[in-house]
Amino acid sequence: MSLLAAIGRAxxxxxSTVGAVVLFALRAVASGLTGRLYWRQLGRQILxxxxxxxxxxGLTAVFTGMVLALQSYTGFARFEAQNAIxxxxxxxxxxxxxxxxxxxxxxxxxxxxIAAELGTMRVTEQIDALTTLATDPLRYLVFPRLLAGTLMLxxxxxxxxxxxxxxxxLVSVYKLGFGPIEYINRSFEHLETQDVVSGLxxxxxxxxxxxxxxxxxxxxxxxxxxxVGAATTRAVVSASILILIANYVVxxxxxxx
Amino acid sequence: xPDTPTVPTLADRPATAPAAAPAKIAIRGLVKSFxxxxxxxxxxxxxxxxxxxxxxxxxxxGKSVLIKSVLGIVPPDAGSIxxxxxxxxxxxxxxxDRARRKFGxxxxxxxxxxxxxxxxxxAFGLLARRxxxxxxxxxxxxxxxxxVGLGPEAADLYPAExxxxxxxxxxxxxxxxxxxxxxxxxxxxxGLDPIMADVINELIRDLVSELGATxxxxxxxxxxxxxxxxxxxxxxxxxxxxxxxxxxxDDSGNPYVDQFVHGRAHGPIKVGVExxx
Numbered sequence: 001m002s003l004l005a006a007i008g009r010a011x012x013x014x015x016s017t018v019g020a021v022v023l024f025a026l027r028a029v030a031s032g033l034t035g036r037l038y039w040r041q042l043g044r045q046i047l048x049x050x051x052x053x054x055x056x057x058g059l060t061a062v063f064t065g066m067v068l069a070l071q072s073y074t075g076f077a078r079f080e081a082q083n084a085i086x087x088x089x090x091x092x093x094x095x096x097x098x099x100x101x102x103x104x105x106x107x108x109x110x111x112x113x114i115a116a117e118l119g120t121m122r123v124t125e126q127i128d129a130l131t132t133l134a135t136d137p138l139r140y141l142v143f144p145r146l147l148a149g150t151l152m153l154x155x156x157x158x159x160x161x162x163x164x165x166x167x168x169x170l171v172s173v174y175k176l177g178f179g180p181i182e183y184i185n186r187s188f189e190h191l192e193t194q195d196v197v198s199g200l201x202x203x204x205x206x207x208x209x210x211x212x213x214x215x216x217x218x219x220x221x222x223x224x225x226x227x228v229g230a231a232t233t234r235a236v237v238s239a240s241i242l243i244l245i246a247n248y249v250v251x252x253x254x255x256x257x
Numbered sequence: 258x259p260d261t262p263t264v265p266t267l268a269d270r271p272a273t274a275p276a277a278a279p280a281k282i283a284i285r286g287l288v289k290s291f292x293x294x295x296x297x298x299x300x301x302x303x304x305x306x307x308x309x310x311x312x313x314x315x316x317x318x319g320k321s322v323l324i325k326s327v328l329g330i331v332p333p334d335a336g337s338i339x340x341x342x343x344x345x346x347x348x349x350x351x352x353x354d355r356a357r358r359k360f361g362x363x364x365x366x367x368x369x370x371x372x373x374x375x376x377x378x379x380a381f382g383l384l385a386r387r388x389x390x391x392x393x394x395x396x397x398x399x400x401x402x403x404x405v406g407l408g409p410e411a412a413d414l415y416p417a418e419x420x421x422x423x424x425x426x427x428x429x430x431x432x433x434x435x436x437x438x439x440x441x442x443x444x445x446x447x448g449l450d451p452i453m454a455d456v457i458n459e460l461i462r463d464l465v466s467e468l469g470a471t472x473x474x475x476x477x478x479x480x481x482x483x484x485x486x487x488x489x490x491x492x493x494x495x496x497x498x499x500x501x502x503x504x505x506x507d508d509s510g511n512p513y514v515d516q517f518v519h520g521r522a523h524g525p526i527k528v529g530v531e532x533x534x
Contacts, residue, residue: 125368128330132362132441133382133431134354 024216025146031136032143041140045148049110049211050155056109057102061160064097065089065167073176082176086186089168090161094191094199098160099153100247103206106153107239111214114145115235118218119228127219142215146208153207154200161199198254205250206243213239280339281306281439281471282327287336289322296322297333298495309465309472311482311503313517314492315526320475321365323492324441327473328362329353340439358386361437361470363461365444367428369416375402376412379430388435401430405460422453426460433464440465442474446481458484479518482506491517493526 072088118141121127130137165187172178214235221231280303287300296319304310314320325331327338329345338345340356348356361382369378377384379401380394389397399409405426416424425445432440445461446454462485465472476482482489483503490500491514499511506518516524 121370124366125364126370128325128328129362129364129368129370129431131330132328132357132360133385134357135381135385 021212021216024219025212028138028142028146028212028215031139032147035136035139038140038144041144042148045144046152048113049106049148049207050152053106053109053152053156054159056105057156057160058163060101060105061093061098061163062167062170064101065093065164065169066171068092068097068164069168069171069176073172083186085172085176085178086168086183087190089172090165090187090191091195093164093168094161094195095251096199096247098157098164099199099202099206100243102153102157102160102203103210103243103247104240106149106156106207107210107213107243108236110149111210111235111239112232114211114214115218115221115232116228118142118215119221119231122219122221123224123228137219142219145211145215149207149211150204151207153203153210157199157203158196161196194254198250201254202247202250205246209242209246210239213242279306280304281341282473283337283339284323284327285337285339287323287326287338288334289319289326289331290334296495297326297336300336300492300496302490302497302500304471304473305488306471307469308487309462309474309485310488310490311474311476311486312490312492312497313477313479313482314475315477315517318492319495320492321443324443324473324475328360328441329357358435359438360441361432361435361439362441363425363428363432363443363445365447367416367424369419369424369427369431371416374413374415375407375419375427378416378427379434381431382435386435397434398430401434402427404433404464405430406456421448422450422456425449425453425457429457429460429464433468436468438470440468440470440472442472442476442485444476444478445474445485446476446478451480454478454481455484461485477517479520 068089069085072085073082076082076084076088118127121141127137127141130140169178169180169183169187172183173180217231217235217238218228221227282302282304284300284302287297288295289297300319300323302310302312302323312320312323322331326333327340327345329348333346336346340359343352343356345353345356369375370381373381376395376398379398380389383389383397384391384394395412399412402409402411407423407426407430411419411423411427416427419427442461445457449457458481461472461474464470465485472485474481474485483506486503488500489503489506490497491511492498493513499509499514501509506514509515509518512525516526
């Protein structure tokens with residue numbers, strides 16, 4: 001019986017958490033869409049998430065592109081299929097690795113900082129202070145972050161796609177003996193609009209999820225420095241897991257025929 | 258902290274409101290529990306218009322919950338809170354926001370927004386309600402800072418660059434910037450040295466009477482009580498067990514109040530290990 005009880009408790013806890021997260025997201029989006037938009041807050045978040053994440057995302061993308069080219073070469077040379085390398089690199093980057101790696105890196109960078117910032121604002125009563133100053137904290141703090149994340153991650157992924165292909169090009173041209181023009185031409189040969197678009201849709205979903213996790217856990221943190229630390233950890237872990245799950249779901253929606 | 262009997266207290270001044278002023282805030286049967294912990298157990302309290310009422314009580318007695326219930330931050334389980342006759346418990350968001358425009362609140366840790374410079378903190382309520390544009394807001398903020406004894410050079414500093422006393426002053430400036438009808442003070446002297454605490458107490462006393470505002474404060478600092486209160490109420494085990502004018506504090510005839518006012522470890526109040534409420 002105690003086993004069943006434990007399973008039941010865990011299930012109920014999971015369901016109540018999912019419910020709380022969904023309600024939080026709905027409230028935040030509803031409050032953001034019904035009232036004024038805080039442009040100043042939105043601008044700050046766009047700068048923080050978009051511009052200042054560029055180095056991290058770019059570095060991730062360039063090395064991923066490079067390693068993709070190298071790995072596919074060592075593998076594909078066995079079948080005399082080296083010519084597929086540009087296609088492998090560009091499809092992997094745009095469809096999978098660009099959005100997923102950018103999402104995970106930004107979850108670590110931005111999700112954590114959102115959770116820590118909102119968590120600190122919660123425990124130092126700054127969120128209560130907003131309420132007393134007739135400002136809805138969901139509209140002022142949460143909605144601009146959700147919107148910035150949803151808009152900026154696709155932009156970052158677009159940059160990551162280009163840089164990733166460039167990484168593959170660098171290794172292929174300088175190490176594996178591809179012709180520079182030939183490599184670029186082959187990259188575009190099999191690339192379809194849908195490949196890029198699906199990656200950008202994924203990025204928007206990941207951007208929403210990772211900012212939502214940061215906001216939700218930060219907003220609800222309790223109990224001083226330790227509470228804020230725990231919120232930060234939960235934000236990054238839950239965002240990473242959700243990104244991996246959502247990645248499968250969106251892929252399924254786009255490509256499962 | 259020693260008393261300062263030479264300094265006039267609010268009670269020495271001619272009261273701006275008549276003795277039987279109507280209740281600006283009327284609280285009836287307020288109940289709030291956190292899980293098994295019953296924090297407020299049917300609390301009744303009136304704050305007369307234009308007077309300053311201070312609620313005293315030990316740590317964890319529910320003082321903060323009381324003030325946050327009135328502000329609408331913590332929704333009570335049962336009971337009634339009326340401000341100017343308007344019911345706030347169960348009120349719509351819009352009604353609550355309208356009521357909050359009458360409020361100004363000084364938080365215990367000042368709760369300044371650390372991403373914004375001092376002047377934007379002070380003018381936040383004005384800007385949020387779009388009463389002024391940014392240029393005018395800055396001027397209003399600097400004028401308000403002057404009222405709490407800070408010069409215009411403080412306007413562009415960030416909260417992290419300020420000392421505890423200065424943060425409290427900025428918090429006070431933010432609370433009074435929109436000239437509210439009701440001011441709330443949550444432990445206004447906590448974390449300050451005795452001199453700075455006295456400075457803040459005097460500021461509170463002067464600003465409350467200048468604005469003609471109604472004030473509801475919570476504290477356990479008796480020097481603060483004697484300085485800023487017209488009336489005092491004692492909160493114990495979730496209820497108001499004594500309420501009266503500040504002059505009666507020393508001969509209240511209530512053993513609980515006596516023990517608290519004189520800070521005795523032994524008496525009817527048993528000090529257990531409780532979580533902070």
